[in-house]
Amino acid sequence: MLQQILRDLYIDPELLAELNEEQKQVLFYKMREEQVRRWEAGEQGRQEGAVSLKRTRRFQQSNRKHVQWLQGADGEVWVWLMGEGPGDKTYEQISEELLAERARQQAQKEAEELWKQKEAEITKKFRDAMAKEKARIVAEKWRTEAEDRRAAKLMEEELKRREDEERQRGEAQIRKQEEFRAQELYRSLKEAHQCSKYSEKEDHEWKEQLRRSKAADEERSHKARQARDEYRRHSLRAIRKGKVADLSSLFQAAGLNVEQDTKLPNCCTIPSLNVETSVSRAWEWPPRPPSREAIIQWFKEEQIPRRAGLERNSHAVAPWFHGIITRQEAEELLMDKPEGTFLVRVSDKIWGYALSYRHPNGFKHFLVDVSGGFYSFLGVDPNRHATLTDLVDFHKEETITSSGGELLLEPCRQTETPPDYRWLFE
Numbered sequence: 001m002l003q004q005i006l007r008d009l010y011i012d013p014e015l016l017a018e019l020n021e022e023q024k025q026v027l028f029y030k031m032r033e034e035q036v037r038r039w040e041a042g043e044q045g046r047q048e049g050a051v052s053l054k055r056t057r058r059f060q061q062s063n064r065k066h067v068q069w070l071q072g073a074d075g076e077v078w079v080w081l082m083g084e085g086p087g088d089k090t091y092e093q094i095s096e097e098l099l100a101e102r103a104r105q106q107a108q109k110e111a112e113e114l115w116k117q118k119e120a121e122i123t124k125k126f127r128d129a130m131a132k133e134k135a136r137i138v139a140e141k142w143r144t145e146a147e148d149r150r151a152a153k154l155m156e157e158e159l160k161r162r163e164d165e166e167r168q169r170g171e172a173q174i175r176k177q178e179e180f181r182a183q184e185l186y187r188s189l190k191e192a193h194q195c196s197k198y199s200e201k202e203d204h205e206w207k208e209q210l211r212r213s214k215a216a217d218e219e220r221s222h223k224a225r226q227a228r229d230e231y232r233r234h235s236l237r238a239i240r241k242g243k244v245a246d247l248s249s250l251f252q253a254a255g256l257n258v259e260q261d262t263k264l265p266n267c268c269t270i271p272s273l274n275v276e277t278s279v280s281r282a283w284e285w286p287p288r289p290p291s292r293e294a295i296i297q298w299f300k301e302e303q304i305p306r307r308a309g310l311e312r313n314s315h316a317v318a319p320w321f322h323g324i325i326t327r328q329e330a331e332e333l334l335m336d337k338p339e340g341t342f343l344v345r346v347s348d349k350i351w352g353y354a355l356s357y358r359h360p361n362g363f364k365h366f367l368v369d370v371s372g373g374f375y376s377f378l379g380v381d382p383n384r385h386a387t388l389t390d391l392v393d394f395h396k397e398e399t400i401t402s403s404g405g406e407l408l409l410e411p412c413r414q415t416e417t418p419p420d421y422r423w424l425f426e
Contacts, residue, residue, distance in 0.1 A: 001350050001369040002378055004287075006034045012288070015349055018367055019379050022401055025223045027379030099189045107182035111174050118170045126163045130156065289348060295324055298351060299424045303370070308353075308388045309344070309421065320344050320392060320411035323421035330356035331363050333412050340409030344368070344392065346424070350378070353388065357406050366400060 005011050009031055019027065072078040089097075133155055137148060289295045299308070309321035322330070322345040330345055334356060341358040353368040355377075367378040368391065374384035375391045377400065385391040392408060400406040414420065 001352065001371045002030075002376070003372055006031060009034065015367075018349055018354075018365065020364060021223070022403060023366065023377075023379040030379070095193065096190075099193060100186055103182050103186035103189055106185050107178050110181055111178035114177065115171070115174050118174060119167075122163065122166050122170060126159055126166070130159050133159070289351060292324060292348070295346060295348065296423055299346060302351075304425070306387065309424075310389065312387075312389050312393070317419075317421065317425075318344075318389065318392070318411070319413045320408075321421060322346075322412075322414070323419070323424055324348060325420055327354070327356070327365060330354075330365075333415065334358045334363060337412055338410065340407055341412050342408045342410070343412040344388065346421075352378075355392075356412075357400075357408075358412075359404070359406070364404065364406065 005027070011027070016024065069077045134152065137152060137155070286294075289298070303309070309317055311318050320343050322333075322343050324346045325333075326348070330343060333343065334341055337358050339358055339360050342355060344353050344355050347354045347367060350367060350369065352370045355366045355368060357364045357366070368388070369376055369378040370388075372384075374386065375388050376384045377391075383394070385394060395406070396408045398407075
């Protein structure tokens with residue numbers, strides 16, 4: 001599985017979701033290392049002078065996407081710069097227009113407020129005058145009712161005319177103040193723009209965005225360094241201990257003959273199979289398990305001959321081995337267990353296994369890749385082991401990750417009768 005990911009430089013999103021953040025960083029580091037290796041190999045070939053034409057032909061025959069630059073009349077790559085094209089406004093013109101519009105809007109807003117105040121004053125002034133005049137006319141008690149009505153009407157029309165004239169003069173005055181204020185605001189905004197390109201608020205937002213960007217870059221760099229250190233630590237640790245697996249000695253340490261039928265506990269049996277033929281057979285399975293039945297078939301044909309799930313020096317099923325159970329079921333089994341308790345279950349995501357671990361802050365799940373004839377953690381541990389039991393025993397003494405400190409201390413045993421792995425050995 002890891003070789004396929006590094007060959008294609010692609011990982012399925014559902015499979016990626018099964019990995020935790022540290023596993024993702026290590027896997028991305030390996031993919032980046034493969035990219036650098038391919039680039040260096042390409043550079044060496046180009047120096048020899050014969051690879052360039054082959055790579056061009058291979059690229060033209062492939063279905064990969066590529067970028068084709070648009071060319072101008074001069075045959076060069078067409079480039080357009082804002083402000084330099086036909087009909088484009090310059091930056092200074094755009095800035096001048098924006099400043100003028102902002103000044104006009106501000107002056108208009110202030111003029112509306114002044115006009116509301118002025119209108120209220122005019123209305124109050126003439127309303128009070130009309131009330132006083134009516135009171136005076138009533139007090140004088142004009143002789144006839146007709147004269148009173150006519151005089152009142154004339155006075156009211158006169159006051160109405162004077163009010164309209166006053167309104168017109170007020171509107172003219174406000175318009176002049178609006179124009180003067182717009183020019184004044186435009187000059188002040190232009191001076192402020194020339195002194196500082198950004199306002200205090202914009203400068204604060206820019207600094208905050210820069211701080212967050214730097215923090216994110218530092219976090220990514222820290223995780224990348226941690227992934228590289230973790231990768232080197234596992235490699236050096238395995239070299240010192242001499243526990244890197246070799247397929248040629250797959251079952252030499254076991255000292256068992258698996259070609260004969262052997263009774264297992266809980267009514268499970270191992271069929272008679274040839275180990276060397278099963279291990280060396282060509283990979284014929286699809287990229288991902290299509291069904292539960294396909295996983296059972298794969299386990300019987302590929303994994304039973306390799307003693308997957310069995311103890312090292314006996315034919316008994318290991319206490320930590322479980323069948324095709326989900327992540328949720330594994331977490332329910334580990335829920336009340338102490339820190340360091342673990343189990344190995346057959347995965348339904350890849351042709352391999354998943355190791356579920358009880359952590360102080362919850363649970364961790366590590367995918368075990370079995371492609372290539374070895375057992376290794378996908379995206380975490382570069383060490384390859386000949387058997388699944390070798391992988392488990394190795395991490396009883398050595399942590400899976402240095403940051404997490406995961407040591408396999410106590411197996412999570414079967415709680416069902418018959419056990420959940422019965423379908424694998426029937």
